[in-house]
Amino acid sequence: MTDRPDPFSAPFGSLFGDSMTIAELAEGEYNYGGSAQPLENFSFHPATHALHYGSTCFEGLKAHRQSDGTLAIFRLDDHVERMRQSIGRLRMPVPESDLIRSLIIDAVEANADFTPNPPGSLYIRPTFIGTAPNIGAAAAPSDSGLLYVICSPVGDYFAGGIRPLTIYVETKVPRTTPQFGMVKSGANYVMALGPTLDAKRDHGADQVLFATADDITETGASNFFLIDDNRLVTRQLDESFLHGVTRDSVIKIAADLGYEIDERPLSPAELAAWTGEVFLSGTAAVVAPVGTVIVNDAPNTVGDGQPGPNTLKVREALTSLLTGDADDPHSWRTLVTG
Numbered sequence: 559m560t561d562r563p564d565p566f567s568a569p570f571g572s573l574f575g576d577s578m579t580i581a582e583l584a585e586g587e588y589n590y591g592g593s594a595q596p597l598e599n600f601s602f603h604p605a606t607h608a609l610h611y612g613s614t615c616f617e618g619l620k621a622h623r624q625s626d627g628t629l630a631i632f633r634l635d636d637h638v639e640r641m642r643q644s645i646g647r648l649r650m651p652v653p654e655s656d657l658i659r660s661l662i663i664d665a666v667e668a669n670a671d672f673t674p675n676p677p678g679s680l681y682i683r684p685t686f687i688g689t690a691p692n693i694g695a696a697a698a699p700s701d702s703g704l705l706y707v708i709c710s711p712v713g714d715y716f717a718g719g720i721r722p723l724t725i726y727v728e729t730k731v732p733r734t735t736p737q738f739g740m741v742k743s744g745a746n747y748v749m750a751l752g753p754t755l756d757a758k759r760d761h762g763a764d765q766v767l768f769a770t771a772d773d774i775t776e777t778g779a780s781n782f783f784l785i786d787d788n789r790l791v792t793r794q795l796d797e798s799f800l801h802g803v804t805r806d807s808v809i810k811i812a813a814d815l816g817y818e819i820d821e822r823p824l825s826p827a828e829l830a831a832w833t834g835e836v837f838l839s840g841t842a843a844v845v846a847p848v849g850t851v852i853v854n855d856a857p858n859t860v861g862d863g864q865p866g867p868n869t870l871k872v873r874e875a876l877t878s879l880l881t882g883d884a885d886d887p888h889s890w891r892t893l894v895t896g
């Protein structure tokens with residue numbers, strides 16, 4: 559134990575628990591042996607479908623150590639359903655919810671003692687890949703696959719304190735395609751990578767906020783919010799972007815705190831004129847304050863450029879639900895033995 563690397567000093571996602579769970583898909587059926595096994599390398603044929611034709615998707619959720627020593631997986635069932643949705647949109651056989659649930663719970667139990675105390679957590683990565691060794695299957699789904707779960711002990715995403723982000727509003731290049739907006743897939747990430755690297759280089763931006771057709775949707779990996787003393791504003795759901803579980807948590811928590819919730823279209827012009835606070839949401843960073851928005855290549859400081867009180871209030875409320883410091887009115891925690 560003592561010679562394990564410290565998640566608080568390692569880069570996010572670079573450390574791994576020593577166990578994994580795997581279900582194999584063959585002839586339309588998923589088969590799971592029923593327990594975790596040691597984490598080890600896969601061996602694949604060079605023609606493996608996922609490597610050529612992108613038949614792959616993933617999830618990202620977390621388990622947090624509670625004050626009584628147990629672990630709580632946050633919003634397990636919501637992540638399970640989103641994984642099923644992604645796999646279905648890859649036109650692969652959709653696993654039963656209970657199978658994905660068991661793969662996640664068993665992986666978390668097997669890796670539980672890797673979980674650092676808050677603000678650290680165990681980041682959980684369910685993954686699906688199509689494994690058919692067939693480069694002729696360009697226009698066909700893979701007829702075999704692996705559904706597996708690995709875990710990564712992570713420290714505080716904001717090591718050294720919360721640093722407000724600079725976001726660049728991209729109005730020409732879309733994040734992804736209409737049919738893949740709701741799929742949590744590597745394909746979407748690699749599409750967003752070019753614009754993000756360009757905005758980093760040309761504007762010193764941390765993230766790109768995608769807003770083609772005058773319509774702000776989300777960044778490459780997080781959902782987008784405006785907040786002031788009275789209301790929370792975010793883009794209404796449709797198939798064009800990823801429905802973040804954190805987005806949904808933020809909306810419900812803000813409503814519980816008494817904010818008016820406004821889900822509607824948002825334009826870059828409205829963002830440039832906004833006098834309240836701006837933040838991003840996602841499982842990894844939870845709630846990330848934005849200090850500067852670059853609209854039409856012009857930087858606008860948000861408030862005084864520092865994390866605002868409403869953003870921090872929502873962030874605190876969400877964090878205390880993760881760690882068990884607050885009651886669980888929405889039944890979002892699934893307890894597993896640590």
Ligand SMILES: *Cc1c(COP(=O)(O)O)cnc(C)c1O
Nearest residue numbers: 778779780800802803804840841
């Ligand atoms: C995962 C992801 C998010 C955030 O979703 P959470 O469920 O809140 O972690 C947002 N946008 C994209 C594109 C994502 O892949």
